[in-house]
Amino acid sequence: MALLATSDELVEELQTSDVLVLSVPIYNFSVPATLKAYIDLVDRAGVTFRYGENGPVGLLKDRKTYVVVTSGGIPLGSDFDDVSGYVRQVLAFLGITDVEFVAADQLARDPEAAVMTARQQIGESLEQVAVAV
Numbered sequence: 001m002a003l004l005a006t007s008d009e010l011v012e013e014l015q016t017s018d019v020l021v022l023s024v025p026i027y028n029f030s031v032p033a034t035l036k037a038y039i040d041l042v043d044r045a046g047v048t049f050r051y052g053e054n055g056p057v058g059l060l061k062d063r064k065t066y067v068v069v070t071s072g073g074i075p076l077g078s079d080f081d082d083v084s085g086y087v088r089q090v091l092a093f094l095g096i097t098d099v100e101f102v103a104a105d106q107l108a109r110d111p112e113a114a115v116m117t118a119r120q121q122i123g124e125s126l127e128q129v130a131v132a133v
């Protein structure tokens, strides 16, 4: 059906990808509207999740997922961070639990330090991937 074409395309991309990378700037304490729209398009009953006897079951295969969260001022993991828990919950709902968060946060305070820390974390993750392979 034409109405579902975009959703089908995005779901297929998710079903066939081995690694998932989400880039998530914090906008007004939440995820950007574009990411919310993406989630609405890939979160499909009977396709990417279903309701079982004990509650919802994610139907996507688990795979390594990196979520890069950027912010102007909110520190990732602080009481003001409503984004990482939400993104983790959405991914788990779909069956994806192997999730690693990379923080490039508080960019308005010290952008160079934030980017350096994020690069360092990405480098460490890649080393682990190389060791695992």
Ligand SMILES: Cc1cc2nc3c(=O)[nH]c(=O)nc-3n(C[C@H](O)[C@H](O)[C@H](O)COP(=O)(O)O)c2cc1C
Pocket (backbone or CB within 6 Å): 024, 025, 026, 027, 028, 029, 030, 070, 071, 072, 073, 074, 107
């Ligand atoms: C509309 C808008 C809302 C934002 N709201 C927040 C916010 O609530 N908390 C925060 O720490 N940063 C906020 N920021 C800063 C962004 O998180 C920051 O600009 C972004 O992570 C860095 O990406 P950029 O280099 O593309 O701007 C906001 C930015 C925009 C444009």
